[in-house]
Amino acid sequence: MSSEAHSSAEYIKHHLQNLTFGQHADGSWGLAHSVQEAKDMGFMAINLDTMGFSILLGALFLFLFHGVAKSAKAGVPGGMQNFVEWIVEFIDGAVRGSFTARNNMVAPLALTIFIWIFLMNLMDLLPIDWIPGLATMLGLPYMKVVATTDPNATFGMSLAVFFLVLYYSIKMKGVGGFVGELTLQPFGKWGLPANLLLEGVNLIAKPVSLALRLFGNMYAGEMIFILIALMFSGGAVLALTGGVLQWAWAVFHILIITLQAFIFMTLTIVYMDMAHQEHH
Amino acid sequence: MNINMTLIGQSITFALFVWFCMRFVWPPIVAALEARRKEIADGLAAADRGRHELELASKRSVESLHDAKQRASEIIALAEKRAAEVVEQSKQEAKVEGERQLALAQAEIQQEVHRAREQLREQVAGLVVAGAEKILRREVDAKAHSALLEEIKSGI
Numbered sequence: 260m261s262s263e264a265h266s267s268a269e270y271i272k273h274h275l276q277n278l279t280f281g282q283h284a285d286g287s288w289g290l291a292h293s294v295q296e297a298k299d300m301g302f303m304a305i306n307l308d309t310m311g312f313s314i315l316l317g318a319l320f321l322f323l324f325h326g327v328a329k330s331a332k333a334g335v336p337g338g339m340q341n342f343v344e345w346i347v348e349f350i351d352g353a354v355r356g357s358f359t360a361r362n363n364m365v366a367p368l369a370l371t372i373f374i375w376i377f378l379m380n381l382m383d384l385l386p387i388d389w390i391p392g393l394a395t396m397l398g399l400p401y402m403k404v405v406a407t408t409d410p411n412a413t414f415g416m417s418l419a420v421f422f423l424v425l426y427y428s429i430k431m432k433g434v435g436g437f438v439g440e441l442t443l444q445p446f447g448k449w450g451l452p453a454n455l456l457l458e459g460v461n462l463i464a465k466p467v468s469l470a471l472r473l474f475g476n477m478y479a480g481e482m483i484f485i486l487i488a489l490m491f492s493g494g495a496v497l498a499l500t501g502g503v504l505q506w507a508w509a510v511f512h513i514l515i516i517t518l519q520a521f522i523f524m525t526l527t528i529v530y531m532d533m534a535h536q537e538h539h
Numbered sequence: 540m541n542i543n544m545t546l547i548g549q550s551i552t553f554a555l556f557v558w559f560c561m562r563f564v565w566p567p568i569v570a571a572l573e574a575r576r577k578e579i580a581d582g583l584a585a586a587d588r589g590r591h592e593l594e595l596a597s598k599r600s601v602e603s604l605h606d607a608k609q610r611a612s613e614i615i616a617l618a619e620k621r622a623a624e625v626v627e628q629s630k631q632e633a634k635v636e637g638e639r640q641l642a643l644a645q646a647e648i649q650q651e652v653h654r655a656r657e658q659l660r661e662q663v664a665g666l667v668v669a670g671a672e673k674i675l676r677r678e679v680d681a682k683a684h685s686a687l688l689e690e691i692k693s694g695i
Binding site for chain 1: 541542543544545546547548549550552553554556557559560561563564565566567568569570571572574575577578
């Protein structure tokens with residue numbers, strides 16, 4: 260019994276560890292073969308699975324959309340062009356709805372965020388042992404398929420958005436305007452420390468909440484898939500129940516992955532809009 | 540679960556994807572959508588114009604049909620009137636001609652009668668003379684009795 264509990268814990272831990280490449284404690288470079296090793300590598304390490312899957316999916320998205328964009332014409336659209344146009348019009352509508360200034364960057368930014376996150380989340384619907392099992396056969400110690408369950412990926416995106424927000428805030432309002440926005444409201448110039456505290460938290464909360472919301476949802480979803488997968492080794496009845504549960508959770512998860520991609524996109528548009536707006 | 544270089548790598552990847560999308564993906568698709576929107580709007584406008592023209596044309600055709608009908612009925616009425624006139628006129632002419640022919644025939648008959656009577660009178664006069672000669676048994680001097688004979692002739 261204790262060995263079974265131990266193996267369950269091992270199973271879960273195994274599924275939650277990224278394939279990390281970095282410098283070992285003894286100075287050599289290579290893959291981390293345990294959770295502790297990965298931790299010891301510190302900041303100068305890279306999660307190969309997160310990078311690999313995210314780049315692969317992003318490239319797939321851009322390849323498909325660029326293929327359509329190259330041959331896009333005003334005539335009767337074919338199947339793929341129709342699909343791409345439907346998405347583009349949906350994103351365009353969302354941007355027109357929430358973004359009031361003029362900036363040619365926001366709509367492509369929103370499109371990239373939505374599709375990329377959606378595709379990365381979609382990997383969650385693959386049975387969780389397929390690709391990691393394949394990786395084990397190939398001799399790789401770990402393989403995490405869903406890039407958005409790695410906080411590096413979600414924070415990477417949200418920090419990029421955050422820098423864009425800072426850049427456009429300063430570009431639109433000037434350094435003075437931006438600093439004024441941080442320090443002179445809502446209590447006027449005599450409440451400067453309180454203003455700075457409130458607005459600072461407000462500002463920092465944007466990227467943190469963006470990244471943590473997506474990460475938390477996907478991590479929790481992945482965790483539930485892992486727990487359901489544990490049932491498969493518990494006898495016929497449990498395995499059957501697990502199969503039904505996995506199916507039900509996957510169906511529900513279709514909603515979550517789309518919703519999370521949409522929320523990330525919408526909030527990005529809203530933050531960009533706030534960065535462009537001047538209010539005194 | 541550790542924060543490491545992946546964070547920066549993901550940021551750079553994300554930036555590159557956004558740049559690519561902004562440069563090569565978004566503008567052509569939006570341009571195609573815009574072009575199609577314009578094409579559809581033009582098509583609808585053309586259809587509207589066409590419908591309007593059709594309305595005008597059908598109105599015109601109804602008008603010209605009406606006109607033609609009216610003209611045709613006028614022409615028919617005129618032709619009928621003219622035909623009646625012609626019939627009337629020819630009737631009149633026939634009547635006049637008939638009367639003339641009748642008069643001519645009657646005159647001829649009259650003449651015939653007259654001539655017949657004249658001949659008859661001559662013959663009767665001859666017979667009378669011959670009879671008288673026989674009766675008198677003598678030669679009658681035609682010259683001496685011509686006045687008498689004339690008198691007898693006109694008396695028949």
